[in-house]
Amino acid sequence: MSPFTCRVNIVVVERFLKGLGVSEVVEVAVVAPRHRAEQVVEELMAFQDFHPAERQRHRDARLHELEHRAEAGFVRLQTAIQELGVKDSVGLIDMLANPGKVVQRELTAEGLAELLNRLDSESKPLLDTVNNLLQERKNVSEKLERLESLYRLFKKVGDLDLDLDYLKTIKKFHVFLGFSSGAELAELRRALTNSAVVESAVEGFVLLLIVSKKSEGEIVERVVKGLGVKPLAIPPEYPPRLKEAVKLLGEEVQSLKKTAEEVEEKLKNVVAKHSDQLVSLRDSYVIVKDALARIGGAGVLKSFALIEGYVPAERFDVFMHTVGSKYPVLTVDRAKHHHEEAPTSLKNPSLIKPFEKITMIQGLPSHREIDPTPYVSAFFCIFYGIMFADLGQGLVILAFGLFMLRRVSGDLKLWAKLLVFLGVSSAFTGFLLGEAFGFKIGDTVGSPQLLHLVEEHGEAKTFNMAEVQRLLVFTILLGVLHLTVGYVLSIVKYWREGEKGEALAVKLPTLLMYFFGIFFVLAFFGAGGSIPNMLVVSNPAPLVNLPTNLVGTVGVYGSLACVLVLMFGRYVAGLAHPGHKTSxxxxVGMG
Known part of the structure; x- marks a missing residue:
């Protein structure tokens, strides 16, 4: 094949693939008076397919102020949602069990500032109510915790039959009654060896009674203060007598518990009534905040706003009609001014779009590459059908996919469509083999039963080696086709990027070496597993039905030729200028 013919073939393949997968993008710059920067952003948000450039840009003060307002609103609502424990996303199980749970809400406004004003006015009274209830819950909880601790301690003192009034009348000894967490007991005993320390556990606290000589009272007070032991005394707002104080504390604890329950009930009502509103308002702030963060740059000019970005080529005319009719739009020649990596815009039809999820597992292709999604869709379905060839299981997957498709929304619909395709593939392959849930049903459903891998002779079961070989041959050929498509896409990719030497000297010979390798293997089997006889015997080689010595010659010398091209191809391509010069x-080392 001449270089001219090779180049024509690659260009033809490139033109065939050009319209698939990855959309061409046009780099544009919108120019507008700076006082109209907000209106430009609104127009670009309405267009939806404008992707702003990622390079550092000067921030317009007005747009930055709006972005700050949106971010502050988001933070306020997100905090309230987290404090209330609102479930702010609907999972797959929720959608399947309750498909009407997802309710879309539409907010309209004449501009970004008016939209933020509306969001603020709607969220403020709701947030005030929520924050007041949360603050009330916090205050009640803190007071209840404090009073419950006192109540338990005083009740324990009463159970121990300690008379606080009597302890105060003792003159010859220093008596300290207090409580602590209990961790400092060992240190307390070491520090007060001349004092009697009596302890009693009280639900998270330790009640302490320390009796010492009157002369050592100052030492005791200093030690207990240093270790964080708090004195137990009836607060001045309660009756001085212990029993009366305990009774009043018990009444207050019960009253606070009732108040806490009422506050919790009010918060539950707010969540039940306004959780969707809280989430929708939060998401609205997010949309405005993210849009302004991405599009809010306005260039370094003082009087004009310059917003740069990318538009899909197929929507460029619409962009010029909606935006270009109001503001000057400049296009940038990326061949001459390549500043950054352009974004990738995929344009697969609806039947293939679900398989973008599989492609994204390996990462998004760049704008210069070919989107492999159309090929992934075909090969993934075929391989899945071969691996899970069962009519019954395939129909179950298909039924679940259709059920899911009717009940879910958003991105989950693509996963539902993917299950539908995989269910069809599995069921179809299972029908061709005549199997359902592991049972043979070929005669029942009229299956062609293309493969009979297991032969039954009475109760004995054996593998049908001829059928096994047919299956192996089919899978090998399918693998060859898969690799061929992959390498062809790789060759076209390098050709598009101007790496013609790499495409012709590396990728193309690698692809051809796989084909020659297959000929080598066929000749090896045709010669009965003997390498020396591969170039001698003339009996037909399997699969191709050509003389084994001919197939072996093509395989051996073709593989050697590819190895030589891989070793010296880069050097020759550098001399002939389609590739980079290399030593x-x-x-040889890279080959």
Missing amino acids: LVSS
Whole structure:
């Protein structure tokens, strides 16, 4: 094949693939008076397919103020949602069990500032109510915790039959009654060896009674203060007598518990009534905040706003009609001014779009590459059908996919469509083999039963080796087709990027070496597993039905030729200028 013919074939393949997968993008710059920057952003948000450039840009003060307002609103609502424990996303199980749970809400406004004003006015009274209830819950909880601790301690003192009034009348000894967490007991005993320390556990606290000589009272007070032991005394707002104080504390604890329950009930009502509103308002702030963060740059000019970005080529005319009719739009020649990596815009039809999820597992292709999603869709379905060839299981997957498709929304619909395709593939392959849930049903459903891998002779079961070989041959050929498509896409990719030497000297010979390798293997089997006889015997080689010595010759010498091209191709391509210049040693080493 001449270089001219090779180049024509690659260009033809490139033109065939050009319209698939990855959309061409146009780099544009919108120019507008700076006082109209907000209106430009609104127009670009309405267009939806404008992707702003990622390079550092000057921030317009007005747009930055709006972005700050949106971020502050988001933070306020997000905090309230987290404090209330509102479930702010609907999972798959929720959608399947309750498909009407997802309710879309539409907010309209004449501009970004008016939209933020509306969001603020709607969220403020709701947030005030929520924050007041949360603050009340916090205050009640803190007071209840404090009073419950006192109540338990005083009740324990009463159970121990300690008379606080009597302890105060003792003159010859220093008596300290207090409580602590209990961790400092060992240190307390070591520090007060001359004092009697009596302890009693009280639900998270330790009640302490320390009796010492009157002369050591100052030492005791200093030690207990240093270790954080708090004195137990009836607060002045309660009756001085212990029993009366305990009774009043018990009444207050019960009253606070009732108040806490009422506050919790009010918060539950707010969540039940306004949780969707809280989430929708939060998401609205997010949309405005993210849009302004992405589009809010306005260039370094003082009087004009300059917003740069990318538009899909197929929507460029619509962009010029909606935005270009109001503001000057400049296009940038990326071949001459390549500042950054352009974004990738995929344009697969609806039947293939679900398989973008599989492609995204390996990462999004760049704008210069070919989107492999159309090929992934075909091969993934075929391989899945081969691996899970069962009519019954395939129909179950298909039924679940259709059920899911009717009940879910958003991104989950693509996963539902993917299950539908995989269910069809599995069921179809299972029908061709005549199997359902592991049972043979070929005669019942009229299946062609293309493969009979297991032969039954009475109760004995054996593998049908001829059928096994047919299956192996089919899978090998399918694998060859898969690799061929992959390498063709790789060759076209390098050709598009101007790496013609890499495409012709590396990728193309690698692809051809796989084909020659297949000929080598066929000749090896045709010669009965003997390498020396591969170039001698003339009996037909399997699969191709050509003389084994001919197939072996093509396989051996074709593989050697590809190895030589891989070793010296980069060096020759550098001399002939389709590739980068490289030394002979580097070419051989990389080959």
